[in-house]
Amino acid sequence: MIRLSHIDRVFFVGEEQVHALADVSLEISAGEYVAVMGPSGSGKSTLLNILGLLDRPTKGLYQLENDPISALSNEQQAQVRLNKIGFVFQFFHLIPRLTAAENVELPLILAGIDPGQRKPRVRQALESLGLSDRARHRPDQLSGGQRQRVAIARATIMRPSLILADEPTGNLDRTSGNEVIQILEDLNRSGISLIVVTHDPALGERAKRNIVMTDGQILSDRQQAP
Amino acid sequence: MKLENTLHFSIQALFGYPARTLLVLLAMAMGVASVMVLTSLGEGARLYINREFTSLGTNILIVLPGRSETTGGPPPLLGQTPRDLTLEDALSLKKSPFVAKVAPIVIGSAPVSWRQKDREVTILGTTADMFDIRQLTMGQGAFLPPGDPSSGSGIAVIGYKIKKELFGNQSALGEWIRIQDWRFRVIGVLAKKGQSLGMDMSDLVIIPVASAQSLFNTEALFRIMIQAKNRNAISTAKDAILRIIQDRHDGEDDITVITQDAILSTFDRIFTALTFTIAGIAAVSLGVAGILIMNVMLISVSQRKSEIGLLKALGAGYSQILQVFLAEAAILSMTGALLGLVLAFLGTYIIARLFPYFPVHIPPWSVAASVLTAQVTGLIFGVLPARRAAAMDPVSALSRR
Numbered sequence: 370m371i372r373l374s375h376i377d378r379v380f381f382v383g384e385e386q387v388h389a390l391a392d393v394s395l396e397i398s399a400g401e402y403v404a405v406m407g408p409s410g411s412g413k414s415t416l417l418n419i420l421g422l423l424d425r426p427t428k429g430l431y432q433l434e435n436d437p438i439s440a441l442s443n444e445q446q447a448q449v450r451l452n453k454i455g456f457v458f459q460f461f462h463l464i465p466r467l468t469a470a471e472n473v474e475l476p477l478i479l480a481g482i483d484p485g486q487r488k489p490r491v492r493q494a495l496e497s498l499g500l501s502d503r504a505r506h507r508p509d510q511l512s513g514g515q516r517q518r519v520a521i522a523r524a525t526i527m528r529p530s531l532i533l534a535d536e537p538t539g540n541l542d543r544t545s546g547n548e549v550i551q552i553l554e555d556l557n558r559s560g561i562s563l564i565v566v567t568h569d570p571a572l573g574e575r576a577k578r579n580i581v582m583t584d585g586q587i588l589s590d591r592q593q594a595p
Numbered sequence: 596m597k598l599e600n601t602l603h604f605s606i607q608a609l610f611g612y613p614a615r616t617l618l619v620l621l622a623m624a625m626g627v628a629s630v631m632v633l634t635s636l637g638e639g640a641r642l643y644i645n646r647e648f649t650s651l652g653t654n655i656l657i658v659l660p661g662r663s664e665t666t667g668g669p670p671p672l673l674g675q676t677p678r679d680l681t682l683e684d685a686l687s688l689k690k691s692p693f694v695a696k697v698a699p700i701v702i703g704s705a706p707v708s709w710r711q712k713d714r715e716v717t718i719l720g721t722t723a724d725m726f727d728i729r730q731l732t733m734g735q736g737a738f739l740p741p742g743d744p745s746s747g748s749g750i751a752v753i754g755y756k757i758k759k760e761l762f763g764n765q766s767a768l769g770e771w772i773r774i775q776d777w778r779f780r781v782i783g784v785l786a787k788k789g790q791s792l793g794m795d796m797s798d799l800v801i802i803p804v805a806s807a808q809s810l811f812n813t814e815a816l817f818r819i820m821i822q823a824k825n826r827n828a829i830s831t832a833k834d835a836i837l838r839i840i841q842d843r844h845d846g847e848d849d850i851t852v853i854t855q856d857a858i859l860s861t862f863d864r865i866f867t868a869l870t871f872t873i874a875g876i877a878a879v880s881l882g883v884a885g886i887l888i889m890n891v892m893l894i895s896v897s898q899r900k901s902e903i904g905l906l907k908a909l910g911a912g913y914s915q916i917l918q919v920f921l922a923e924a925a926i927l928s929m930t931g932a933l934l935g936l937v938l939a940f941l942g943t944y945i946i947a948r949l950f951p952y953f954p955v956h957i958p959p960w961s962v963a964a965s966v967l968t969a970q971v972t973g974l975i976f977g978v979l980p981a982r983r984a985a986a987m988d989p990v991s992a993l994s995r996r
């Protein structure tokens with residue numbers, strides 16, 4: 370599903386070059402559950418942003434479902450993000466003036482889906498995440514765990530094939546963090562590929578595949594024993 | 596993303612920042628309203644002057660002694676004064692088939708008294724034709740009778756105000772008044788009528804032109820008012836008048852003929868230009884409102900950075916984000932313009948109530964122009980912020996650095 374070949378991502382800070390990613394090659398098949406770990410500044414977020422088409426590699430080839438991404442125009446890449454990729458962020462990134470339901474509805478609106486079809490889908494998504502009674506609440510009226518669940522509902526409403534989560538539990542206490550991870554794992558069990566960046570070794574242990582990064586390179590990549 | 600959804604999203608965003616939205620709306624509304632109120636005042640002034648001139652009578656020409664042309668020709672010889680216009684000059688104009696009425700005018704000021712009351716009054720010496728030319732109406736009695744203008748007689752028509760001041764509620768008809776040392780019998784009182792162009796028709800005494808000439812001891816006419824046969828005859832009448840007088844004055848071209856139309860169209864041009872000028876000045880405030888929209892939208896873009904980054908992560912393309920922010924600018928300028936319309940109609944309504952005599956009226960072109968300008972400036976100044984938003988790098992927009 371995903372194939373990275375010799376990916377470099379170089380930032381220029383003044384005169385200095387920062388190799389956020391250096392010669393990263395990686396393959397991930399459909400339906401995998403991958404945890405990316407490593408010290409701060411090792412390039413985890415950069416990797417995730419490139420996988421999610423929010424950022425472009427300086428060098429190297431990225432193929433998503435066999436299509437080379439660099440061949441796509443900006444608008445086509447936006448379409449890929451809309452239809453195939455769901456993001457879950459550490460800071461939730463809900464729009465504060467919109468209700469939970471309206472936040473979840475956004476991707477459907479961007480996709481130009483009729484209101485008649487949007488409402489039931491939003492209702493169902495909120496229901497499956499136990500948020501039915503919070504549909505009309507705005508983000509500031511929700512707990513952190515609830516906010517992240519709204520964000521997950523939003524990330525999955527378009528039925529993507531890949532979910533990218535950058536420290537999804539980083540801003541949550543252990544209980545609601547566990548809840549969120551449970552939900553993400555449930556989604557993975559239903560066939561969606563899941564890539565989670567985390568600092569928490571306990572969370573990393575739960576994934577079937579562990580990638581550890583340092584200095585923009587993959588230090589280890591191992592499959593958990595079943 | 597469908598248009599209605601874009602609009603809905605933009606409206607939600609505008610409601611999300613009410614203070615900022617209100618500020619911009621107010622600026623836009625003030626800009627639009629000032630364009631419309633100012634043009635309505637300019638237009639009102641034009642209509643006012645127009646009305647005043649038509650109340651002077653229709654198809655009027657005025658003959659003045661002396662040339663007032665300032666273009667061409669050598670300067671007049673030293674010591675040369677223009678020849679006076681005489682009563683005979685005036686009467687000779689009746690020869691022209693294009694001239695319908697001729698009213699020679701002698702004007703002066705003299706003390707008028709009745710019994711113990713007396714005061715200084717403007718005396719107008721003229722003929723029966725004046726009645727039709729100035730479209731006067733009688734309150735009581737009759738105007739000067741037609742007859743030989745060159746023989747004077749002791750009759751007078753008095754203005755409404757003079758009648759009130761000298762006679763009060765008593766009847767003035769048939770009474771003898773004294774002008775200087777001469778006695779005149781009042782044969783008519785003019786109806787109460789507004790003043791037109793500085794000449795207060797209620798505050799004067801009208802006597803036969805020959806009597807006025809004796810009274811002021813002069814042969815010279817102040818001017819001659821002429822009514823042409825019809826509208827098309829005005830310019831031919833003008834040429835005829837110039838020729839007739841030139842013949843009588845030994846070939847000297849020493850009079851000036853002003854046509855009412857010429858004056859009217861001059862004023863019309865002046866006031867139309869004035870209206871456009873103030874509309875232009877007021878339009879600057881629309882530009883200012885546009886710049887304000889730009890500033891506010893730029894602030895909005897930088898404050899909503901993470902929202903824009905998020906929209907991009909969710910799959911919004913460049914054009915969708917551009918549309919969202921352009922829609923916001925368009926909604927702001929449109930709503931502001933509509934508010935401005937309401938303000939302008941309210942403002943002109945109040946002005947119309949305060950000054951009933953002054954015709955305020957918002958010209959339709961100014962409604963269209965100001966609303967359109969508001970829209971266009973709003974969109975033009977909305978483009979820069981919208982492009983900045985659409986071009987934003989999602990990674991840095993989403994990061995908390």
Ligand SMILES: Nc1ncnc2c1ncn2[C@@H]1O[C@H](COP(=O)(O)OP(=O)(O)OP(=O)(O)O)[C@@H](O)[C@H]1O
Pocket residue numbers: 380381382387388389407408409410411412413414415416991
């Ligand atoms: N926009 C940028 N400009 C310059 N340098 C950057 C930029 N983004 C990332 N970097 C650098 O690239 C390297 C990798 O950053 P990245 O955010 O991927 O690290 P990370 O593994 O996610 O760290 P953390 O665990 O703290 O989130 C770091 O050295 C960082 O300073």
Ligand SMILES: [Mg+2]
Pocket residue numbers: 413414415535
């Ligand atoms: Mg990171």
